[in-house]
Amino acid sequence: MYDLADKTIFITGATAGIGRACAQAAAAAGARLIICGRRSGMLVTLRDDLVSTRGVDCHAMTLDVRNASDVAEAISSLPSNFANIDILVNNAGLASGYGPLHELDPDDVEVMIDTNVKGLLYVTRAVVTGMVERNSGHIINIGSIAGHDVYPGASVYCATKFAVTAITDGLKLDLHGTNIRVSTVDPGLVETDFSKVRFHGDMDRANAVYAKTVPLVAEDVADAVLYVATRPPHVDVRTLILTSVKQSSVTMVDRSGRDL
Ligand code: NDP
Numbered sequence: 001m002y003d004l005a006d007k008t009i010f011i012t013g014a015t016a017g018i019g020r021a022c023a024q025a026a027a028a029a030g031a032r033l034i035i036c037g038r039r040s041g042m043l044v045t046l047r048d049d050l051v052s053t054r055g056v057d058c059h060a061m062t063l064d065v066r067n068a069s070d071v072a073e074a075i076s077s078l079p080s081n082f083a084n085i086d087i088l089v090n091n092a093g094l095a096s097g098y099g100p101l102h103e104l105d106p107d108d109v110e111v112m113i114d115t116n117v118k119g120l121l122y123v124t125r126a127v128v129t130g131m132v133e134r135n136s137g138h139i140i141n142i143g144s145i146a147g148h149d150v151y152p153g154a155s156v157y158c159a160t161k162f163a164v165t166a167i168t169d170g171l172k173l174d175l176h177g178t179n180i181r182v183s184t185v186d187p188g189l190v191e192t193d194f195s196k197v198r199f200h201g202d203m204d205r206a207n208a209v210y211a212k213t214v215p216l217v218a219e220d221v222a223d224a225v226l227y228v229a230t231r232p233p234h235v236d237v238r239t240l241i242l243t244s245v246k247q248s249s250v251t252m253v254d255r256s257g258r259d260l
């Protein structure tokens with residue numbers, strides 16, 4: 001197994017949901033953490049909690065991954081004990097709006113592409129350079145089953161997650177001959193703030209996404225990320241797809257209400 005104790009793990013979008021669960025799981029495994037997100041209050045609360053309950057080193061950066069120069073500056077000016085990143089978890093992402101392409105708010109289109117694709121590229125570019133110099137590292141992208149199949153009302157979100165699939169595969173080719181691992185963890189429905197964000201705070205619509213079924217929870221995805229991260233150094237889990245047993249495709253979700 002690849003021991004995470006004293007390894008440096010950078011998790012983007014750690015203020016909530018899957019990213020926060022990944023930070024908690026990595027801290028439990030003894031990793032040194034770099035966490036980022038836009039909401040500084042939640043970031044500092046998480047950092048203080050990880051430091052006090054797990055005794056790990058944690059560097060919190062208020063950072064919007066859409067800002068290329070801020071990303072480059074944040075990575076290039078990391079404190080020396082955090083500078084050599086062993087594992088990057090590209091998690092920051094969102095769906096914004098829902099509906100036919102021609103009815104989507106152009107601002108929603110921009111924010112999804114800027115965050116899920118361009119932001120992921122900015123962070124990856126800034127981090128991979130050091131990994132290549134050290135001939136060591138692991139990039140774990142949080143994709144989605146929406147990066148394998150499209151569903152109605154989500155053409156742009158799906159396009160961004162198809163892009164994550166392509167970037168992961170392309171990066172693997174670009175890093176051929178190095179010891180750097182490249183993986184995606186691609187979940188189906190996970191009950192987080194994802195739908196609240198997608199529906200701009202409309203909690204009735206958000207709650208309906210998870211009604212009468214049993215979705216994954218953020219800790220399920222963190223568990224998968226930890227699995228991928230802790231394989232022996234010669235093993236690269238390329239794609240790990242996980243869904244609730246109640247979900248059979250992007251559109252087939254058992255909402256019969258039957259218990260497990
Ligand atoms: P949440 O809304 O709970 O968390 C999203 C996280 O991303 C937050 O910490 C948010 O922090 C951060 N984030 C968003 N935009 C930015 C930005 N511009 N810069 C930095 N951080 C940002 O959603 P999830 O945890 O569910 O989503 C995490 C990832 O998982 C996303 O990539 C999503 O596409 C993917 N995913 C989610 C699924 C689900 O059903 N929930 C299923 C499959 C994949 P802040 O707002 O503080 O910036």
Ligand code: 8X3
Nearest residue numbers: 144145146188189250
């Ligand atoms: C989020 C999961 O199925 O709602 O990526 O698109 S889904």
